[in-house]
Amino acid sequence: xxxxxxxxxxxxxxxxxxxxxxxxxxxxxxxxxxxxxxxxxxxxxxxxxxxxxxxxxxxxxxxxxxxxxxxxxxxxxxxxxxxxxxxxxxxxxxxxxxxxxxxxxxxxxxxxxxxxxxxxxxxxxxxxxxxxxxxxxxxxxxxxxxxxxxxxxxxxxxxxxxxxxxxxxxxxxxxxxxxxxxxxxxxxxxxxxxxxxxxxxxxxxxxxxxxxxxxxxxxxxxxxxxxxxxxxxxxxxxxxxxxxxxxxxxxxxxxxxxxxxxxxxxxxxxxxxxxxxxxxxxxxxxxxxxxxxxxxxxxxxxxxxxxxxx
Amino acid sequence: xxxxxxxxxxxxxxxxxxxxxxxxxxxxxxxxxxxxxxxxxxxxxxxxxxxxxxxxxxxxxxxxxxxxxxxxxxxxxxxxxxxxxxxxxxxxxxxxxxxxxxxxxxxxxxxxxxxxxxxxxxxxxxxxxxxxxxxxxxxxxxxxxxxxxxxxxxxxxxxxxxxxxxxxxxxxxxxxxxxxxxxxxxxxxxxxxxxxxxxxxxxxxxxxxxxxxxxxxxxxxxxxxxxxxxxxxxxxxxxxxxxxxxxxxxxxxxxxxxxxxxxxxxxxxxxxxxxxxxxxxxxxxxxxxxxxxxxxxxxxxxxxxxxxxxxxxxxxxxxxxxxxxxxxxxxxxxxxxxxxxxxxxxxxxxxxxxxxxxxxxxxxxxxxxxxxxxxxxxxxxxxxxxxxxxxxxxxxxxxxxxxxxxxxxxxxxxxxxxxxxxxx
Numbered sequence: 001x002x003x004x005x006x007x008x009x010x011x012x013x014x015x016x017x018x019x020x021x022x023x024x025x026x027x028x029x030x031x032x033x034x035x036x037x038x039x040x041x042x043x044x045x046x047x048x049x050x051x052x053x054x055x056x057x058x059x060x061x062x063x064x065x066x067x068x069x070x071x072x073x074x075x076x077x078x079x080x081x082x083x084x085x086x087x088x089x090x091x092x093x094x095x096x097x098x099x100x101x102x103x104x105x106x107x108x109x110x111x112x113x114x115x116x117x118x119x120x121x122x123x124x125x126x127x128x129x130x131x132x133x134x135x136x137x138x139x140x141x142x143x144x145x146x147x148x149x150x151x152x153x154x155x156x157x158x159x160x161x162x163x164x165x166x167x168x169x170x171x172x173x174x175x176x177x178x179x180x181x182x183x184x185x186x187x188x189x190x191x192x193x194x195x196x197x198x199x200x201x202x203x204x205x206x207x208x209x210x211x212x213x214x215x216x217x218x219x220x221x222x223x224x225x226x227x228x229x230x231x232x233x234x235x236x237x238x239x240x241x242x243x244x245x246x247x248x249x250x251x252x253x254x255x256x257x258x259x260x261x262x263x264x265x266x267x268x269x270x271x272x273x274x275x276x277x278x279x280x281x282x283x284x285x286x287x288x289x290x291x292x293x294x295x296x297x298x299x300x301x302x303x304x305x306x307x308x309x310x
Numbered sequence: 311x312x313x314x315x316x317x318x319x320x321x322x323x324x325x326x327x328x329x330x331x332x333x334x335x336x337x338x339x340x341x342x343x344x345x346x347x348x349x350x351x352x353x354x355x356x357x358x359x360x361x362x363x364x365x366x367x368x369x370x371x372x373x374x375x376x377x378x379x380x381x382x383x384x385x386x387x388x389x390x391x392x393x394x395x396x397x398x399x400x401x402x403x404x405x406x407x408x409x410x411x412x413x414x415x416x417x418x419x420x421x422x423x424x425x426x427x428x429x430x431x432x433x434x435x436x437x438x439x440x441x442x443x444x445x446x447x448x449x450x451x452x453x454x455x456x457x458x459x460x461x462x463x464x465x466x467x468x469x470x471x472x473x474x475x476x477x478x479x480x481x482x483x484x485x486x487x488x489x490x491x492x493x494x495x496x497x498x499x500x501x502x503x504x505x506x507x508x509x510x511x512x513x514x515x516x517x518x519x520x521x522x523x524x525x526x527x528x529x530x531x532x533x534x535x536x537x538x539x540x541x542x543x544x545x546x547x548x549x550x551x552x553x554x555x556x557x558x559x560x561x562x563x564x565x566x567x568x569x570x571x572x573x574x575x576x577x578x579x580x581x582x583x584x585x586x587x588x589x590x591x592x593x594x595x596x597x598x599x600x601x602x603x604x605x606x607x608x609x610x611x612x613x614x615x616x617x618x619x620x621x622x623x624x625x626x627x628x629x630x631x632x633x634x635x636x637x638x639x640x641x642x643x644x645x646x647x648x649x650x651x652x653x654x655x656x657x658x659x660x661x662x663x664x665x666x667x668x669x670x671x672x673x674x675x676x677x678x679x680x681x682x683x684x685x686x687x688x689x690x691x692x693x694x695x696x697x698x699x700x701x702x703x704x705x706x707x708x709x710x711x712x713x714x715x716x717x718x719x720x721x722x723x724x725x726x727x728x729x730x731x732x733x734x
Contacts, residue, residue: 190480235446242451
C-alpha cells in the first residue's frame with residue numbers, strides 16, 4: 001500500500017496505486033455529477049482557496065465547481081486583486097494563508113516549483129493546478145480517466161502527445177502518468193519544440209506526424225501559443241498547421257479507434273482542424289472537461305481525508 | 311528527338327571514376343549509352359569531339375541570378391547564356407533578392423524561369439529568415455516542399471547564435487541544409503579589404519581574417535549540439551579550413567565550398583583600386599590562398615562554386631570602400647579551376663568532381679554524373695585551348711570579372727542540356 005499523500009504537487013514519483021485511487025474515486029463522482037446527487041456534506045466546514053497567479057478560466061472554474069459540489073467553502077483569489085501585486089513574496093502569502101486556516105490550497109503559478117515552495121510553508125494541502133513548464137497533475141489525471149473510460153484501461157496503449165512539448169506542463173504530467181500506468185508514450189513535434197533529452201523521460205521522439213501517429217490509440221494535441229511564433233520557434237501558423245496540425249489526413253495514420261484529445265483552449269486551424277476537433281466519433285475534448293470536475297473532486301476528497309492531513 | 315552520338319572524346323565522370331577514351335550516345339534527352347564501340351544507330355547525328363573531355367554539365371552551387379529585383383544586372387535568361395558558355399547546366403540561386411525568396415510561390419517562380427531558358431536548371435535556395443533580415447525563421451517546411459534546395463540568407467551571415475541554433479534544429483525535420491556566409495558580422499561591418507599591411511597602406515577599413523574562423527567555430531559547435539547540417543560558403547582562410555577539417559574527422563554534418571578567386575587570386579589583386587576584385591569575403595593574403603588550393607585536393611573543400619555576383623558599372627565605378635562587393639564568375643568557373651590542374655596541384659578528375667558530382671552531393675540532387683539513363687546534361691571542353699578573359703566581351707550581362715585580362719587554358723567547346731546543344 002502506497003503512503004497517503006499530503007499534497008498533489010507532481011505526478012512524477014507517484015505510485016500506480018496512488019494514481020488508481022484518484023481515478024477510481026473520480027469514476028464514482030462522474031455518475032454522481034450526472035445525477036446531481038453529489039455528497040454536499042463531504043467537505044463541509046473546509047476552506048478551499050484557489051490562488052491563480054496566471055490567467056485561467058476552465059481550471060479555476062473546474063476546481064471551484066468541484067469544491068462546491070462537495071460542500072467546501074470556496075474562495076477565489078486572482079492575482080490582479082491580491083497583495084502579490086503590491087510586492088508581497090510567495091512566502092509572505094503563505095504565512096497569511098496559514099493565519100486564515102485554509103485547508104486546501106489550489107495554486108497555479110508561472111514559475112516551475114512555486115507550489116512545492118509554498119507546500120513547505122503552509123499547513124494546507126497544496127494542489128498544483130499548473131506550475132510553469134513543470135507539471136499539471138490534475139490534467140493528466142482527467143486525461144487518464146477519459147482514456148480509461150473509453151478504452152477500458154491504460155496498460156499497453158500507445159499515446160502520441162503532439163505539438164509544443166517543450167513548454168507543456170500537460171505533456172510532462174501525462175508522460176509520467178501514462179508511463180507509470182503501462183502505456184507507451186510518443187512525443188511528436190518540430191525539433192524546436194521538443195525538449196532536449198526528451199528520450200531520457202522514456203518516450204519515443206518523432207518529428208513527423210505520419211510516423212508519430214502510426215497505429216496509436218490516443219492522439220493528444222497540445223496548444224501552440226502565439227508567443228512561440230513571435231519568438232521564432234515556429235515560422236508561421238500556416239506552416240505549423242501543414243506539418244503538425246491534426247487534420248483528417250494525419251489522423252488516418254492512427255488506429256481506427258483512436259481518441260482525439262486536447263487540454264484546451266484550442267487554436268482551431270493551428271494545431272487542430274475543426275473537422276477533427278468536432279468529430280463526435282473521435283474527439284473526446286468535451287468529455288475531458290466533464291472528467292476534470294470529477295477528478296478534482298476526487299483529489300480534494302482524498303487529500304482532505306488523507307491521514308497525512310489529519 | 312533524334313539520337314546524337316558524341317564520338318572521339320575522353321569520357322570523364324568523377325561520380326563513377328570513369329576516365330577513358332570513348333563515345334556517348336544521347337537519346338530522348340537522356341544518356342542512352344557510353345563507352346567504346348557503341349556503333350551508330352540509324353538516323354543518329356554524330357559529333358566529333360576532337361579528343362576533348364566530355365564530362366557532366368557543371369553544377370554551380372552559388373549563383374546570384376539577378377531575379378527578382380536585380381534584372382538590370384542580370385536575368386535568369388542572361389545568366390543562362392553565361393552559364394552555357396561556361397559549361398554549367400545547373401545552378402543553385404541565392405535567395406537574397408528583392409523580394410527575398412521567402413515564399414513558396416517565389417521558389418516555384420524561379421524554378422519556372424530556369425525551365426523557360428531551356429538551357430539551365432535553376433534550383434532556388436530558400437531564405438533562411440523572413441526577408442533575409444536575420445530575425446525570424448522563414449517557412450522552411452513550405453519552401454522545401456516547393457523545391458528550395460537548401461537555406462541561407464545569401465551574402466548575409468546569420469549573426470545570432472540563438473537563431474542559428476533554432477535554424478539548425480528546425481531544419482533537421484526537413485533534411486534541409488543551412489548555408490552560412492561565414493563572416494562574424496560585427497567584425498566585418500564597414501570593412502572593405504582583409505585587415506593587414508595592404509589594407510593599411512591603402513587606407514582601407516579592414517576585416518580581420520579571424521572573422522571567418524570565429525563564425526565557423528561557433529557554427530560547428532552548434533552543428534554538434536543540434537545534429538543539424540551546416541555548409542560554409544566561399545571559405546577563404548587556412549584557420550577556418552583547419553576547423554572544418556577537424557569537424558569532418560569528428561563526423562559532423564559539415565561541408566564547405568570555395569570560389570575560384572580564393573585559390574587563384576590574393577589580396578594584391580585589389581591594388582590600383584580594382585573594384586572588380588572587391589569581393590565578399592575579401593581576397594586574402596597569399597598563405598590563405600595556398601591553404602585553400604591545398605584543401606581542394608585533400609577533400610576539406612567539398613565543392614567549387616562560381617559565387618557569381620553580377621554588378622553593373624554603377625555598383626563598381628565608385629571609390630573602393632563604397633563600391634559593391636561581388637564578381638561575375640559563370641564563364642570563368644571551369645577555366646580558373648583548370649588552372650590548378652595545369653599548375654600541377656590537382657588531378658583533372660578531382661577538379662571536375664569539385665564542379666559536378668561533389669556539389670550535387672552537397673545539395674542532395676541527382677545531377678552531375680554521366681550515368682546511363684540520366685538527363686544528358688553535358689560539357690565538352692578542350693583542356694589545352696587558350697582564351698583570354700576580357701571584361702566587356704563576356705557572355706551574359708554581368709562583366710564584373712576579377713579575372714579581367716587573364717589568359718586561361720581550358721575552353722568549353724559544347725554544352726548540352728537534356729540532350730539539346732545549348733552552346734558551341
